[in-house]
Amino acid sequence: MYQSIPVMKNTFILLLFISALLSACVRETGVAPEILTICPPPGIIIQDSLTSGSYLSMTVGDGTENIYAAIQALTKTEKVTYVNVVGNVFNNLSQLENRIPLYQSVYLDEMVGTESGAQIAFENYKVKSIYLNSGKELTQWPSNLKTAISIGDDISLLFGKLDQIRKNPTYANKFERISLFTKNLDTAYDPIMTQSSQWYFAYAISPGKMDEVKLHFSSGKLVKINVNHHIQN
Numbered sequence: 001m002y003q004s005i006p007v008m009k010n011t012f013i014l015l016l017f018i019s020a021l022l023s024a025c026v027r028e029t030g031v032a033p034e035i036l037t038i039c040p041p042p043g044i045i046i047q048d049s050l051t052s053g054s055y056l057s058m059t060v061g062d063g064t065e066n067i068y069a070a071i072q073a074l075t076k077t078e079k080v081t082y083v084n085v086v087g088n089v090f091n092n093l094s095q096l097e098n099r100i101p102l103y104q105s106v107y108l109d110e111m112v113g114t115e116s117g118a119q120i121a122f123e124n125y126k127v128k129s130i131y132l133n134s135g136k137e138l139t140q141w142p143s144n145l146k147t148a149i150s151i152g153d154d155i156s157l158l159f160g161k162l163d164q165i166r167k168n169p170t171y172a173n174k175f176e177r178i179s180l181f182t183k184n185l186d187t188a189y190d191p192i193m194t195q196s197s198q199w200y201f202a203y204a205i206s207p208g209k210m211d212e213v214k215l216h217f218s219s220g221k222l223v224k225i226n227v228n229h230h231i232q233n
Contacts, residue, residue, distance in 0.1 A: 046229040055225050058215065062222050064194040067215060068183075071201065075185050078203050083183045086198040090178045093159075093166055099180060100162075101125065101155045102187040107179040108162075109133065118174060120149060120158075122184075127153040142171055194220040208232035 052060050056078065057070045074080040082104060090096060100106055101122075109117030115134035118141050122128055127149060130138040140150040147164040166175045183190070193199070194217075202212040209231055216224040 046231070048227045048229070050225040050227070051223070055227065056213075058222065058225065060222050060225065064196075064217060064220050064222075065189050065191075067199075067222050068189045068193065071199075072185050074203070080185065080201055080203045082185065083199050083201045084181050085183055085193050085196045086181075086200070087196050088180045088192070090180070091176055093162060093175055093178060096178065096180070097159050099190055099192070100158055102184060102190050103180040104182040104184050105180075106158075107177075107181070108174045109177045109179075110173045111176045113177075116174075122155050125155045127151055127155070127158070142168075145171075205229075 050060065054060070056074060058067050059070075062070075068083075071080060071083050096106075103122075105119065105121040107117065107119050113133065115132060117133040119131045119133065120127060120129075120141070121131075128151070130141050130149065130151065132138065132141075140148040142148055142165065145165060145168065147161050149158065149161050149165075153161070162175075165171050183193070196217065198214060198216055200212065200214045202210055204210050209229070212228040212230065214226040214228075215222055216226070
């Protein structure tokens with residue numbers, strides 16, 4: 001049996017009969033597979049909740065910048081590869097000139113989601129993949145513009161190209177909702193993360209075991225940590 005965290009309370013066990021349908025895996029239809037975060041395996045869940053004390057060097061009451069530094073340290077000790085920032089959504093591209101390189105992807109769409117929204121993922125500071133919300137894979141977006149974003153583009157070029165695309169009336173509405181969810185932990189803290197009420201990440205403990213960690217914030221301070229320990233049957 002997986003050992004529960006001693007300082008945590010209200011532990012309970014649920015048996016899942018279907019594939020994991022957890023918040024870390026909930027996604028809009030058509031989200032590109034290369035952009036998705038790691039999803040916990042189906043199986044038994046042991047859930048813990050912490051409203052005081054520390055977990056993995058993340059201390060309740062600390063500010064978002066300190067929590068981010070603690071998560072960065074987990075890239076070495078626990079092999080954490082990402083943290084998702086809930087509600088990191090914008091409608092003004094000019095706010096993002098220096099922020100886009102701090103993340104692993106950018107989503108572009110209208111206020112009401114469409115199948116033609118674009119999902120652009122990065123790796124090693126270059127464009128790795130481009131998908132539409134419909135699931136269609138592209139080599140460049142938009143395909144009919146000289147300023148199109150292409151696979152292999154350096155991330156430093158991305159803002160300038162997006163700014164030119166935004167000025168084209170055909171694509172201007174795709175900048176109504178600009179989302180930067182998945183933070184690149186190799187890059188610096190983004191102060192705007194303090195506005196988010198929740199961050200989350202998941203990482204493998206051992207074969208068949210994975211922890212999903214949800215961090216809840218209020219006024220830029222960590223107020224609660226939820227941990228789901230997934231044990232595959």
